[in-house]
Amino acid sequence: MSSKVIVTIFGASGDLAKRKLYPSLFRLYKSGNLSKHFAVIGTARRPWSKEYFESVVVESIADLADSPEQAQEFASHFYYQSHDVQDTEHYIELRKLQNRLNEEYQAEHNKLFFLSMAPQFFGTIAKHLKSENIVDGKGFERLIVEKPFGTDLESASQLNDDLLATFDEEQIFRIDHYLGKEMIQSIFAIRFANSLFENIWNRDHIDNVQITFAEKLGVEERGGYYDESGALRDMVQNHTLQLLSLLAMDKPNSFTKDEIRAEKIKVFERLTQPSQEDLKKFFIRGQYKSGKVNGKKYISYRSEPNVNPESMTETFVSGAFFVDSDRFRDVPFFFRTGKRLTEKGTHVNIVFKQMDSIFGEKLAPNVLTIYIQPTEGFSLSVNGKEVGELFSLSPISLDYRTDATASGASPEPYEKLIFDVLNNDSTNFSHWEEVKASWKLIDQIEELWRNNQAPLHEYAVGTMGPSASAELLAQFGAEWQWNPQN
Numbered sequence: 001m002s003s004k005v006i007v008t009i010f011g012a013s014g015d016l017a018k019r020k021l022y023p024s025l026f027r028l029y030k031s032g033n034l035s036k037h038f039a040v041i042g043t044a045r046r047p048w049s050k051e052y053f054e055s056v057v058v059e060s061i062a063d064l065a066d067s068p069e070q071a072q073e074f075a076s077h078f079y080y081q082s083h084d085v086q087d088t089e090h091y092i093e094l095r096k097l098q099n100r101l102n103e104e105y106q107a108e109h110n111k112l113f114f115l116s117m118a119p120q121f122f123g124t125i126a127k128h129l130k131s132e133n134i135v136d137g138k139g140f141e142r143l144i145v146e147k148p149f150g151t152d153l154e155s156a157s158q159l160n161d162d163l164l165a166t167f168d169e170e171q172i173f174r175i176d177h178y179l180g181k182e183m184i185q186s187i188f189a190i191r192f193a194n195s196l197f198e199n200i201w202n203r204d205h206i207d208n209v210q211i212t213f214a215e216k217l218g219v220e221e222r223g224g225y226y227d228e229s230g231a232l233r234d235m236v237q238n239h240t241l242q243l244l245s246l247l248a249m250d251k252p253n254s255f256t257k258d259e260i261r262a263e264k265i266k267v268f269e270r271l272t273q274p275s276q277e278d279l280k281k282f283f284i285r286g287q288y289k290s291g292k293v294n295g296k297k298y299i300s301y302r303s304e305p306n307v308n309p310e311s312m313t314e315t316f317v318s319g320a321f322f323v324d325s326d327r328f329r330d331v332p333f334f335f336r337t338g339k340r341l342t343e344k345g346t347h348v349n350i351v352f353k354q355m356d357s358i359f360g361e362k363l364a365p366n367v368l369t370i371y372i373q374p375t376e377g378f379s380l381s382v383n384g385k386e387v388g389e390l391f392s393l394s395p396i397s398l399d400y401r402t403d404a405t406a407s408g409a410s411p412e413p414y415e416k417l418i419f420d421v422l423n424n425d426s427t428n429f430s431h432w433e434e435v436k437a438s439w440k441l442i443d444q445i446e447e448l449w450r451n452n453q454a455p456l457h458e459y460a461v462g463t464m465g466p467s468a469s470a471e472l473l474a475q476f477g478a479e480w481q482w483n484p485q486n
Contacts, residue, residue: 018458085117211247215339231317232314233446273440294462346371
């Protein structure tokens with residue numbers, strides 16, 4: 001059934017809107033989830049006309065449309081208003097446009113607001129949406145907020161208070177596009193639809209969990225932003241800890257948003273707060289230096305455009321989190337993420353404990369690998385007998401992998417997440433309690449590094465980070481399972 005809704009995008013002239021939002025809305029249109037009774041209001045400072053805005057939308061979906069007529073029909077649902085987020089008069093005009101479109105498209109007063117701009121404006125926008133009676137209690141009213149949600153616990157708390165002055169928690173959808181990826185969502189199926197795994201998904205059988213977010217590229221044109229953020233805030237506070245919560249949560253009573261969210265929040269509340277000594281021992285930061293890969297030269301991070309030449313910002317982070325639950329107490333959740341690594345990929349490795357060997361040789365651990373990108377799927381390594389006269393063990397990999405996104409079989413993350421918001425499904429979004437708990441932990445690490453109480457390790461481009469990352473795992477008798485080579 002198609003949704004009846006007026007979507008308002010703040011930041012409609014931005015790169016995210018053109019690359020992700022308009023194509024995702026078009027896919028929902030093609031699938032019938034959006035049809036006759038929807039319109040999109042785009043707002044930004046640029047003085048665009050409706051006709052020009054439509055041309056931008058048509059260009060953004062050129063590779064997806066079946067015909068020019070289909071693209072133009074979709075774009076006809078888009079309306080533009082030049083907007084200064086500080087100007088009350090502009091909100092009054094926005095309300096008039098919204099009311100007119102609601103009548104024209106019979107949207108039943110349903111409203112979806114997408115904040116795709118700098119977070120410092122979120123509070124101002126939310127305040128005006130209420131004071132100018134754009135949020136009026138008629139129909140459903142939902143707010144999608146892009147990351148970053150604050151830069152520390154203090155700023156995140158202030159931002160949250162600003163939004164709660166207009167919207168209830170259940171109306172706020174803090175988006176993390178990684179949670180829209182097909183294999184992230186498939187973790188629920190792997191864990192809770194297979195007794196093979198669910199019965200051994202605990203500290204008695206799992207030795208450690210490894211999460212890797214690897215990027216082959218450097219910071220590119222994001223040098224200015226990245227130098228203020230760093231890998232810890234950019235990747236760990238949101239993506240890494242959200243993924244950890246799905247891996248560590250207990251089995252919910254039912255597959256509903258409320259039950260799943262309750263179990264995820266428990267994980268965040270049970271994250272072990274490390275001592276000062278553990279902060280120094282269990283969290284590693286690094287920065288890429290200049291070098292060559294396959295004969296090609298790469299500059300160092302400090303030489304990147306818009307980066308402080310004496311920057312102490314980390315481009316690599318590795319560490320170990322612990323969850324103080326009956327299921328996973330004392331099991332390390334290792335993670336690493338960085339720029340200019342060997343290859344691009346997001347992998348999860350569940351390393352199981354191995355039994356004593358009766359074969360006179362050490363047994364390789366059983367490892368379940370979940371491939372999240374660029375390929376999707378999973379593999380399970382087991383020990384088998386090598387073919388031949390002698391009895392010798394050899395690891396065997398049971399694999400299922402596909403490039404589903406390229407083939408069109410898998411929805412794009414933003415398409416899936418916008419679909420969820422339209423259907424009031426908050427399963428794949430971050431609750432404030434999760435955000436608060438993650439910042440509480442990240443702030444401790446940030447403070448240590450800000451005071452230079454831990455070394456900033458250099459690492460060569462084209463590697464999987466500094467050697468200190470491997471040494472961290474060695475403290476627990478473990479090693480990284482994914483070791484790509486150039």
